[in-house]
Amino acid sequence: MKILHVADSHIGYSAYHKLAPSGLNQREVDTYNSFKQFIEYALKSKPDLIIHAGDLFDSVRPTNRAISFVMQQLLRLSEANIPFIVISGNHETPKLRETGSVFRIFEHLENVYPIYKGKLEQIEIDNAVIHAIPHCFSNEELKKNIEMAKPIENRINILVLHVGIIGIKEFSYTRGDFNEQVIPSGYLSPQFDYIALGHFHKPTKVTENAYYAGSTEHFSFKEAGERKGFYEIELGSSPQIKFIELNVRGMMDLGEIDCFNLSSEQITYEIVRKFEEIEEGKIVRIFLRRISRAKYKALDWNRIKKAGSKALHFEIAHEFHEIEHELMGKSRIGSLTEEWKEFISKHPLGKNRKELEELAIKYLTEVLQ
Ligand SMILES: [Mn+2]
Known part of the structure; x- marks a missing residue:
């Protein structure tokens, strides 16, 4: 059969x-x-x-x-x-x-x-x-x-x-x-x-x-x-x-770039270099690890868009680096619970988010008392 x-x-x-x-x-x-x-x-x-x-x-x-x-x-x-x-x-x-x-x-x-x-x-x-x-x-x-x-x-x-x-x-x-x-x-x-x-x-x-x-x-x-x-x-x-x-549209993961010690120009260059691998019509992703908001904003988006134009779609996933707000002029560091809330808001937690947040804040409040 x-x-x-x-x-x-x-x-x-x-x-x-x-x-x-x-x-x-x-x-x-x-x-x-x-x-x-x-x-x-x-x-x-x-x-x-x-x-x-x-x-x-x-x-x-x-x-x-x-x-x-x-x-x-x-x-x-x-x-x-x-x-x-x-x-x-x-x-x-x-x-x-x-x-x-x-x-x-x-x-x-x-x-x-x-x-x-x-x-x-x-x-x-x-x-x-x-x-x-x-x-x-x-x-x-x-x-x-x-x-x-x-x-x-x-x-x-x-x-x-x-x-x-x-x-x-x-x-x-x-x-x-x-x-x-x-x-x-x-x-x-x-x-x-x-x-x-x-x-x-x-x-x-x-x-x-x-x-x-x-x-x-x-x-x-x-x-x-x-x-x-x-x-x-x-x-x-x-x-x-x-x-x-089946013959389907390909999806490419181009890996990650650690941006901590790189300038915006260097990061742009690395992205453009990796984008040379893109095959026509594919869906592409690249991950920028430890990038500051300032560097992210200063990337040469026109060059990046041009380099990625062969893709059906490209995604630039990123993780903002945490120390940045001390360095980048955030006026003060918040209370432990405030900082924790900000930190966790950047992480995908799925359906358990609320439960986890409540539990963490409960513990933090207990130790801070
Ligand atoms: Mn299913």
Whole structure:
């Protein structure tokens, strides 16, 4: 039995200001193109089944354009009699049940199986049983549903999940996506013939039988340099798993420049020099470590813009150096809590910010008394 496992296409995503010739956002068009490449591969290779492991859409309320694009592509699979099973991921699952799911409109397509009701559903295709668990309303419900998914004897059993896994090295760096659900790797039972995972954007083998397909495009600089694609799986007595790469827009991370001992002119020169590596149309980032506000302002932005013009978009991330306000004429150093607040305001803390801030201020107040 031949299966294609794809995930995290995030249709409807858009970013930066560059427009495609059609007038649409270029990055939105990029996500359409990579998904279309996948569909074209599927129509040629004619698998017995396609599994999409969640985050088909980028949001709970995709635009009409994103919905009709997906509808068109799924119709092509439907007409070719290729079954398509898709679970809803954290990005497209509404927090309130009453909102209703965009997946409902796919229920009427023949050969398309949208799974979005927050609970385990079993679909039988030929000799295979697909145990599909969409994004649930709580982590407890998710775990209950995974425990309920029991492989059936003498059948090919496939489990589908959209989750993060605790205990895999790569995932520990990337946690904190909104509304995500996370399970320990012990929940991935070796009894399934294959576990198709979605959520983590890098194609990864997690256990002997569990794989993340990764996303079909780059959606953040954390993904710079990663291959994007999907798996083609031949299940049988000796399963074969092959990664098929998609041709997507590249993302380049040009590394960092330590600016502490450099002048604005030198920093500009270093940026321009690194920008020589830029390949046409790529998305590029460079990081300026320990730069003062004054030096940052004095960079030669015209030269930098010109040097970066080959990129679809370039991002100059930076970290302002902390000692600067003593040196750069800040009239006084604030109280310990004021300084701490200023310091922490420059660090991305994600959803735990408020809690961490409150806790720190509580401790600081205690020691200062
Ligand atoms: Mn996700």
